[in-house]
Amino acid sequence: LEPTPLITTDAVVIGAGPVGLFQVFELGLLGLQAHVVDSLPAPGGQCIELYPDKPIYDIPGTPVCSGRELVARLLQQMAPFKAGMHLGQQVNQVQLQNDGGFHVETSAGTRFSTRTVFIAAGVGSFQPRRLPLEGLSAFEGTQVFYQNPPALVTLGQHVVVVGQGEAALACAVHLAPTAHVTLMHRREEFKATPATVAQVQQLRQQNQLQFVAGQATGFMQTQGQLTALQVSLSDGATRELPATVLVVLSGLSPKLGPVADWGLALERKQLVVNTETFETSTPGIFAVGDVNTYPGKKKLILCGFHEAALAAFGAAARINPEEPVTLQYTTTSTRLHQRLGVVVES
Amino acid sequence: LEPTPLITTDAVVIGAGPVGLFQVFELGLLGLQAHVVDSLPAPGGQCIELYPDKPIYDIPGTPVCSGRELVARLLQQMAPFKAGMHLGQQVNQVQLQNDGGFHVETSAGTRFSTRTVFIAAGVGSFQPRRLPLEGLSAFEGTQVFYQNPPALVTLGQHVVVVGQGEAALACAVHLAPTAHVTLMHRREEFKATPATVAQVQQLRQQNQLQFVAGQATGFMQTQGQLTALQVSLSDGATRELPATVLVVLSGLSPKLGPVADWGLALERKQLVVNTETFETSTPGIFAVGDVNTYPGKKKLILCGFHEAALAAFGAAARINPEEPVTLQYTTTSTRLHQRLGVVVES
Numbered sequence: 234l235e236p237t238p239l240i241t242t243d244a245v246v247i248g249a250g251p252v253g254l255f256q257v258f259e260l261g262l263l264g265l266q267a268h269v270v271d272s273l274p275a276p277g278g279q280c281i282e283l284y285p286d287k288p289i290y291d292i293p294g295t296p297v298c299s300g301r302e303l304v305a306r307l308l309q310q311m312a313p314f315k316a317g318m319h320l321g322q323q324v325n326q327v328q329l330q331n332d333g334g335f336h337v338e339t340s341a342g343t344r345f346s347t348r349t350v351f352i353a354a355g356v357g358s359f360q361p362r363r364l365p366l367e368g369l370s371a372f373e374g375t376q377v378f379y380q381n382p383p384a385l386v387t388l389g390q391h392v393v394v395v396g397q398g399e400a401a402l403a404c405a406v407h408l409a410p411t412a413h414v415t416l417m418h419r420r421e422e423f424k425a426t427p428a429t430v431a432q433v434q435q436l437r438q439q440n441q442l443q444f445v446a447g448q449a450t451g452f453m454q455t456q457g458q459l460t461a462l463q464v465s466l467s468d469g470a471t472r473e474l475p476a477t478v479l480v481v482l483s484g485l486s487p488k489l490g491p492v493a494d495w496g497l498a499l500e501r502k503q504l505v506v507n508t509e510t511f512e513t514s515t516p517g518i519f520a521v522g523d524v525n526t527y528p529g530k531k532k533l534i535l536c537g538f539h540e541a542a543l544a545a546f547g548a549a550a551r552i553n554p555e556e557p558v559t560l561q562y563t564t565t566s567t568r569l570h571q572r573l574g575v576v577v578e579s
Numbered sequence: 580l581e582p583t584p585l586i587t588t589d590a591v592v593i594g595a596g597p598v599g600l601f602q603v604f605e606l607g608l609l610g611l612q613a614h615v616v617d618s619l620p621a622p623g624g625q626c627i628e629l630y631p632d633k634p635i636y637d638i639p640g641t642p643v644c645s646g647r648e649l650v651a652r653l654l655q656q657m658a659p660f661k662a663g664m665h666l667g668q669q670v671n672q673v674q675l676q677n678d679g680g681f682h683v684e685t686s687a688g689t690r691f692s693t694r695t696v697f698i699a700a701g702v703g704s705f706q707p708r709r710l711p712l713e714g715l716s717a718f719e720g721t722q723v724f725y726q727n728p729p730a731l732v733t734l735g736q737h738v739v740v741v742g743q744g745e746a747a748l749a750c751a752v753h754l755a756p757t758a759h760v761t762l763m764h765r766r767e768e769f770k771a772t773p774a775t776v777a778q779v780q781q782l783r784q785q786n787q788l789q790f791v792a793g794q795a796t797g798f799m800q801t802q803g804q805l806t807a808l809q810v811s812l813s814d815g816a817t818r819e820l821p822a823t824v825l826v827v828l829s830g831l832s833p834k835l836g837p838v839a840d841w842g843l844a845l846e847r848k849q850l851v852v853n854t855e856t857f858e859t860s861t862p863g864i865f866a867v868g869d870v871n872t873y874p875g876k877k878k879l880i881l882c883g884f885h886e887a888a889l890a891a892f893g894a895a896a897r898i899n900p901e902e903p904v905t906l907q908y909t910t911t912s913t914r915l916h917q918r919l920g921v922v923v924e925s
Contacts, residue, residue, distance in 0.1 A: 255639050262637065290909035290919055291608065293601050293884040294638045294649050296656040297921075300910075303640050310642040508854040509875030529855030529889050531906055538639040539885030543875050560877055563636035564646075573636055575643075 239344050242268050245337045246351040247324050250278020252522030252537030253353035254307040259545035261314030268317035270324050270339055272358035277304035282359050293535055313574045319343050323358055325491050349548040352520040356487035364449055364481050376459040377479045387412045391475040393462055396482040399425040406432045409442045417445045500526050510547025511540045519544040585690050588614050591683045592697040593670050596624020598868030598883030599699035600653040605891035607660030614663035616670050616685055618704035623650035628705050639881055659920045665689050671837050695894045698866040702833035710795055710827050722805045723825045733758045737821040742828040745771040752778045755788045763791045846872050856893025857886045865890040
């Protein structure tokens, strides 16, 4: 396999949430080219993962919009700057080079040579919430799955599906005709569409699916094969639940991930930045949005926008130290109009 | 005359520009009541005074809008909090009281007893640009005017109208039938509607109006009456221009005004603030937007929005020191939904 060609750029932005997207815009206004990397398959970050359709009221100048709408508007706003988008992959490596730039590599093998790095990773990358049972990870991919398992693997098996949401219920419904399926959650309380919940209830009445209200406390194995889950039931009793396949669909939980290992100063898992340029303890690496901390920090999207603006000026000063960056206004600057690709009557 | 009743409030916001308006919103989210004072007759500040119809491209999540649109949206966003608006008046006095609050008075006699003061005064209040001739101010209101003068005053007089914009040209056209009118600007270059320019040119051809390209360098007076302007013409010559009435309509220029005299720490005419709460050197007085300065400061509206958010938290901590202010989100907080007056499906 040929390695992918090295991409040379002014900035790599880690995180395609609202602040990462606006970072591209602010860099673009200053004439700097950016590439964005995100572990999710689509841009939007928490706005899309956690509340795509809930109204947001505190974006300045936007009395109300959904997370989805906000992301669409930010994508439109940054469009003139034609940033490279590298989705469904995680930045694993950031190495300072001798020339003061950085070598960046992602889990998909995308490689960048960049002058600056912007960490806009929010609360981290979203990963499936794992069952906290020691030793269970040995079965991941063969008997334990954090996504829908292959059909052949589940055929005729004792499958335990853990979860209460749409994904878990749909998976249980889908597997019920071909496997012995137990749906488990700590309470009998489902958070799925009424149609899916109705299907689950019907299958239970027909004894094609059982529900157990409980939590896994351990597991049994025989000759290196997972055979059962030990479950603490909601009434206090314990029970052994046959389980040759375990599917855990308990939602996503954020993890800071590799960022924590890059030697940047941290405070309670947040990146320490200065409030002048939002640079981390490593010059050339900036941190904006929920991932950073400084005196007074509030985890508000609108604060991330400000941080992105000042960080862009910090990067511009670093990239072109000879050329002082002057503040220009999008209302009046011909240069900014050219960069934005707009024609404004004077 | 009875003095107006004293208004008791959590916050007085000085300046109804975009940042002042968003300050009201951020205070409202934290349950704090605000009153806004502005010297202009309508809200909007620079956005409305300087570029009401020009497109702005860098409001996050708003790919493009005019200054007028931005202000309309911010007014809509702050509407739930029912702030008092006190327009066409200037805050003249801010006095610290023994209880740690402030007594605030405006030029219109409006009086507040407030816990906090937010200076969102932008580049200051907009005042007519004055002719920089020493001693001329003695004639203001009798022979020298920075607005359209009363018709009786100009009747039969030698009137010099200074300016190149719509207001100056319209004034000259209006006075031409009843006075000896000279329109003066340093260059023969008009910035007015084609119709008004055409009227001026027609009156010039009919010798009902003369135009002089020049700048006033001094004035003559006899027995305490203004009689003439000394003018340096664009060709280098000087000339004495009969002037018993002088009307200067050369646009508005911002002045920091009384704020400069309140004993707050200044740096190059900007209020020094910390970046944690955007408080000035006087606890309880905050400064947000173009009026403040701190390391990295950029005079961008979006930065003012961030400053307003953090300043609101600073004020809340000051007003209710017993009750720690927790960050809540407009997407999820029932309390914020109540304050915003919205009903959100859970």
